Every structure is written in C-alpha cells, then in structure tokens.
Amino acid sequence: MIRKMNTKDLDEVVAIATSSTSNPWSRNMFLEEMLNPLAYCFIYRRKGSKQPPIGFICFRNVGDESELLNMGVHPQYRQMGIGKKLMQFYIRFCNEMKIKTLYLEVDSLNQPAIHLYQLSSYQLQGIRKTFYRGKFDALLMVKKI
Numbered sequence: 721m722i723r724k725m726n727t728k729d730l731d732e733v734v735a736i737a738t739s740s741t742s743n744p745w746s747r748n749m750f751l752e753e754m755l756n757p758l759a760y761c762f763i764y765r766r767k768g769s770k771q772p773p774i775g776f777i778c779f780r781n782v783g784d785e786s787e788l789l790n791m792g793v794h795p796q797y798r799q800m801g802i803g804k805k806l807m808q809f810y811i812r813f814c815n816e817m818k819i820k821t822l823y824l825e826v827d828s829l830n831q832p833a834i835h836l837y838q839l840s841s842y843q844l845q846g847i848r849k850t851f852y853r854g855k856f857d858a859l860l861m862v863k864k865i
C-alpha cells in the first residue's frame with residue numbers, strides 16, 4: 721500500500737536512499753520536502769500495520785507541472801514491480817491534480833530507472849552534461865498527460 725510519508729518513516733526511508741545512490745538525500749532533505757507545501761512524499765509498504773516502508777517517491781507540483789525529485793525501492797525488494805506501482809500512483813495523483821507535464825532528471829548510467837521511466841512513457845528531452853557531481857550526465861525526461 722501507498723501512503724503519505726511521516727517522520728516515523730524517516731529511518732527506513734533514509735536507509736533505502738543511502739543504499740540506492742552514492743549521493744543520497746539526508747534526513748533533513750526529506751524533512752524539508754515533507755514541510756514544503758508544494759511537495760509530496762509517499763511511501764510504499766506491504767499490507768499490515770507494522771510493516772516498514774520498502775519504497776518511497778517524492779515530487780513537487782507547481783501549476784500544471786510536476787517534477788519527480790526522488791524515488792527508491794529497498795534493494796531486497798527490487799524487480800518485483802514496486803517501482804512501477806509507485807510510478808502508476810504518481811501519474812494518477814498528478815492526473816487528478818490536473819497536471820499536464822511531468823519532468824525528471826536521471827543519471828544517464830542508471831539503466832533500471834531509465835527503463836522504468838520509459839515504461840511510464842517518458843520521452844528523452846535533453847542531456848545535461850556533467851550534471852551529477854561535475855562528472856555524470858543527466859537525462860532530462862518529460863511526459864505529457
């Protein structure tokens with residue numbers, strides 16, 4: 721199930737983020753987004769009240785545009801369809817808010833994420849050279865809904 725992230729989720733969410741990338745969001749970065757009225761953070765967990773988060777997604781919606789800021793799935797639960805469920809939830813949520821254009825940036829070497837976004841019908845719009853840590857290119861991807 722997917723529900724709004726709260727501060728009690730942050731230990732698990734930060735652990736997932738830390739195991740996902742060499743440049744993870746800190747606890748404070750998640751907190752800032754949770755407090756930002758334009759931002760939305762949700763977690764995925766298995767059914768059952770005591771189940772910890774095993775995935776998360778954060779995005780910002782402004783006007784009729786949305787930007788996917790961050791998402792991750794616990795390494796033990798990858799390739800089980802959770803990423804797809806989070807993306808389907810996100811796109812449905814944006815649709816209900818009358819969002820027209822969805823943007824994201826992704827490391828050009830991050831094949832699992834690029835594959836997931838292509839499955840969600842994102843198109844490549846451009847490349848931001850050396851966007852990540854002055855070294856790695858970012859793909860700018862866009863989806864119209």
Ligand SMILES: CC(C)(COP(=O)(O)OP(=O)(O)OC[C@H]1O[C@@H](n2cnc3c(N)ncnc32)[C@H](O)[C@@H]1OP(=O)(O)O)[C@@H](O)C(=O)NCCC(=O)NCCS
Binds near residue numbers: 741
């Ligand atoms: C990207 C990520 C969120 C995908 O989550 P997931 O739960 O594994 O994704 P799903 O199981 O829904 O898989 C979605 C598709 O990607 C494919 N895929 C996922 N991981 C893959 C991998 N390592 N290698 C090849 N294909 C992969 C799946 O096979 C599936 O495609 P299919 O339906 O054509 O078979 C996850 O790999 C992750 O947390 N990565 C680290 C954090 C990150 O990169 N976040 C995104 C950038 S902000």
